[in-house]
Amino acid sequence: MAAPIHVTAEPWLHTYSEIIDVRSPAEFAEDHWPGAINLPVLDDAERAEVGTLYKQVDPFTARKRGASLVAQNIARHLQTHFADKSRDYHPLIYCWRGGQRSASLALVLSQVGWQVTVLQGGYKTYRAWVRRQLQSLPQEFTYRVLCGPTGSGKTQLLHHLQRQGSQVLDLEKLAHHRGSVLGAEWGMPQPTQKSFESQLVQVFLQWDPAKPVWVEAESAKVGQLHLPPALWQALTQADCVEVRLPLEERVKGIIAHYP
Structure with a gap:
């Protein structure tokens, strides 16, 4: 039975084995949660390719191509980064808005049996929290x-x-x-x-x-x-x-x- 996927809007209240940013390397370089690691499900070129297909062809073609690329990248991460993770591994995963990119990796990891938490709202939630902190x-x-x-x-x-x-x-x-x-x-x-x-x-x-x-x-x-x-x-x-x-x-x- 797959482990459940948890969703949180206040991740700073808990501790995690690892914080994973699945955005592209360029997005990660601009800013990220301090201490997070970057395991992109789409790299910069792939993200641009899918975006071009979405605008110039149609959303269905873009999603089909995106799914293929995401599957390949997640498979590579499983064979490398996640290969030695124990049963009690509990990552927090986020993307730009907490949408398909974070959900795709979270789904696969939960099917393996790991407890996974996804940041609701993604990086935008984290960024809003930073702004609030800097006001007070x-x-x-x-x-x-x-x-x-x-x-x-x-x-x-x-x-x-x-x-x-x-x-x-x-x-x-x-x-x-x-x-x-x-x-x-x-x-x-x-x-x-x-x-x-x-x-x-x-x-x-x-x-x-x-x-x-x-x-x-x-x-x-x-x-x-x-x-x-x-x-x-x-x-x-x-x-x-x-x-x-x-x-x-x-x-x-x-x-x-x-x-």
């Missing part, structure tokens, strides 16, 4: 903002505070950007806005609201990424700790940290 979480904390001109060692001071056990919000690290007039982090593209926000939520969820958060003074944008409005408002109202350094020391710091 930043307001739960108090901040200590390090202020001072470029080269005064604010980032290095943040890293020292973090090593000492303080709660540190390193926006430049999350954004892959120096956050100053001297530009980006070399050789590393900035994440998408959605991915940046997902990372912010995960950081806040790890912290204790009773303890202050240290952060470097930034504008409302770090490179091309925008700070969530609730976070930006909280930072503008926070206490500022000014870092002062002689000009000669600032020059040495700039030369050392900005190739």
